[in-house]
Amino acid sequence: xxxxxxxPQEQDENHIIxxxxxxxxxxxxxxxxxxxDFERENISGKIIELYDAKTAEExxxxxxxxxxxxxxxxxxxxxxxxxxxxSDVGGRIQIxxxxxxxxxxxxxxxxxxxxxxxxxxxxxxxxxxxNELTVQANEIRLLSKSLRPLPExxxxxxxxxxxxxxxxxxxxxxxxxxxxxMARSRIVQSIRNYMCSHGFLEVExxxxxxxxxxxxxxxxxxxxxxxxxxxxLRIAPELYLKKLxxxxxxxxxxxxxxxxxxxxxxxxxxxxxxxxxYEAYSEYNKLMDFTEGLLRHSARxxxxxxxxxxxxxxxxxxxxxxxxxxxxxxxxxxPHYTVExxxxxxxxRQKLTAMKVExxxxxxxxxxxxxxxxxxxxxxxxxxxxxxDYPAEISxxxxxxxxxxxxxxxxELFIVGREIANGFSELNDPEDQAARFMAQAKAKDAGxxxxxxxxxxxxxxxxxxxxxxxxxxxxxxRLVMLLTDSxxxxxxxxFPQMRPE
RNA sequence: GGGUCGGUAGCUCAGCCGGUAGAGCAGCGGACUUUUAAUCCGUUGGUCGGGAGUUCGAACCUCCCCCGACCUACCA
Numbered sequence: 001x002x003x004x005x006x007x008p009q010e011q012d013e014n015h016i017i018x019x020x021x022x023x024x025x026x027x028x029x030x031x032x033x034x035x036x037d038f039e040r041e042n043i044s045g046k047i048i049e050l051y052d053a054k055t056a057e058e059x060x061x062x063x064x065x066x067x068x069x070x071x072x073x074x075x076x077x078x079x080x081x082x083x084x085x086x087s088d089v090g091g092r093i094q095i096x097x098x099x100x101x102x103x104x105x106x107x108x109x110x111x112x113x114x115x116x117x118x119x120x121x122x123x124x125x126x127x128x129x130x131n132e133l134t135v136q137a138n139e140i141r142l143l144s145k146s147l148r149p150l151p152e153x154x155x156x157x158x159x160x161x162x163x164x165x166x167x168x169x170x171x172x173x174x175x176x177x178x179x180x181x182m183a184r185s186r187i188v189q190s191i192r193n194y195m196c197s198h199g200f201l202e203v204e205x206x207x208x209x210x211x212x213x214x215x216x217x218x219x220x221x222x223x224x225x226x227x228x229x230x231x232x233l234r235i236a237p238e239l240y241l242k243k244l245x246x247x248x249x250x251x252x253x254x255x256x257x258x259x260x261x262x263x264x265x266x267x268x269x270x271x272x273x274x275x276x277x278y279e280a281y282s283e284y285n286k287l288m289d290f291t292e293g294l295l296r297h298s299a300r301x302x303x304x305x306x307x308x309x310x311x312x313x314x315x316x317x318x319x320x321x322x323x324x325x326x327x328x329x330x331x332x333x334x335p336h337y338t339v340e341x342x343x344x345x346x347x348x349r350q351k352l353t354a355m356k357v358e359x360x361x362x363x364x365x366x367x368x369x370x371x372x373x374x375x376x377x378x379x380x381x382x383x384x385x386x387x388x389d390y391p392a393e394i395s396x397x398x399x400x401x402x403x404x405x406x407x408x409x410x411x412e413l414f415i416v417g418r419e420i421a422n423g424f425s426e427l428n429d430p431e432d433q434a435a436r437f438m439a440q441a442k443a444k445d446a447g448x449x450x451x452x453x454x455x456x457x458x459x460x461x462x463x464x465x466x467x468x469x470x471x472x473x474x475x476x477x478r479l480v481m482l483l484t485d486s487x488x489x490x491x492x493x494x495f496p497q498m499r500p501e
Numbered sequence: 502g503g504g505u506c507g508g509u510a511g512c513u514c515a516g517c518c519g520g521u522a523g524a525g526c527a528g529c530g531g532a533c534u535u536u537u538a539a540u541c542c543g544u545u546g547g548u549c550g551g552g553a554g555u556u557c558g559a560a561c562c563u564c565c566c567c568c569g570a571c572c573u574a575c576c577a
Contacts, residue, residue: 014510014511014528014546015511015528015529015545015546016511016527016528016529016546017511019528019529020528074536074537074538074539076536076537076538076539076540077533077536077539078532078533078534078535078536078539078540079532079533079534080533080534081533081534081535081536082534082536083535083536083537083539085537094536094537096534096535096536098534098535099534100534114527114528115527128535128536128537129535129536130535130536130537132535132536132537134535134536148511149511149512149527149528150511150512150527151511151512151513151526151527152511152512152513152514152525152526152527152538153512153526153527153538154513154525154526154538155512155513155514155526155538156512156513157512157513158512158513159512159513159569159570160569160570160571161568161569161570215577216577217576217577218576260576260577262575262576262577263575263576263577265575265576266571266572267577268576268577419577422577450576450577487571488571499568499569
């Protein structure tokens, strides 16, 4: 396909692959290789669910014939009879293959098939001496030849890098990985259900933006040939979603990818999944209530529990989440600091400088408090905690507090020391928003690469009138990490970004 | 960016004080009609991540580089 694709000559070949290729050549010579006319009718897990309670006698009295297919995971040949274990989407099931049943020719061919091959089997269920529910093969066919050997059958694939680079192999070998991604699917489904059942409309807004907006982050750039224009992969859907609220879709959500051209870490992937929702006539306190409910719902759907273990430590989503300002949070977790100190910009400056935090001269009290919070407390917020009242200067899209123009009606939710969600009462005053954009544009000119652009199109939309609105984004990958006990974001992304091999 | 650990057969891993490479699984040949990581006998696989150096001799010691994991920092 592309230049990067290995040609057959370049592919790593070894004697095992050569041996399997030779078997494939034999197979081609004897008939149709890779047939697609096997009609699979049963799934292993379902068979076990339906018939595992049946005794050997019952199965003999009322034979149950099944047609199963799957990948050969284990193979035990004993002369004229063999056992194999095959794996399909429902799990694993054992097959008994006896020469007397399948015939001499098939049995001889079967003995040359390899672990990793995909086979189709037809026959009745029975119980072995050790009482394992097993399919007695009356027919067995090779459906797909595997040219590459699977990892060692007992230890499986353990190399983290290989698991990420060859997810297909990871999924073949590791039950845990299959479980994680099935759980991810259930979590995403449960979020959709929750949103839809609360009257939200799911929408899709552009991934390619002429002006990247809605967050403070560096974007990926691309180019549209026909329009001969620069485009950016979106860093957030926020501005488009608010336009939809202007348009009268009062409750909308979008569950999809964002792209940020920044560092990678166990908690950051360049493309990640976010669920953003907006609700007219809501505000940040109501959003926090709703977000709590949503997280409990997905925990129940995914795990059946609101209290569970994360990385060996209990995580309890059932209790009401703490709601603290940054100063309150610092004082709760670092009681040796006083309100007076934390309200004193000069004191904070000195303290932060001593902690080797880089400060800019124009940083206000709120930003200094935020830095202090990040430095001392953020990582310790294991139990779910909403941090509220973010400084206006770093929240250019959020509505200012009615009591104090320096702070906004904004929250971030922290769980196990990580940011999981970010929400606020939306800034719906077009003139205020225009002024905030101006300040951002100025910061960008001054060299702040993450500052926002002035988005005239968005201002024009606000000028038609955005109702009072609350909006929130939830990091889906990080939520899935919590609910699947995964320590690394790459464990919950099927094909995480990797350096080229 | 910094720190720690690692890269040896297709896979999982040993390899001590420097003496030129091992096991299990997989593969190949053989035995075996109820096995469970089947077992038993025999057997084929290696640019020891790459390069330079020290040495009579390097998987092992030194230096440089590449790749990865984890921690940390940065970045949201």
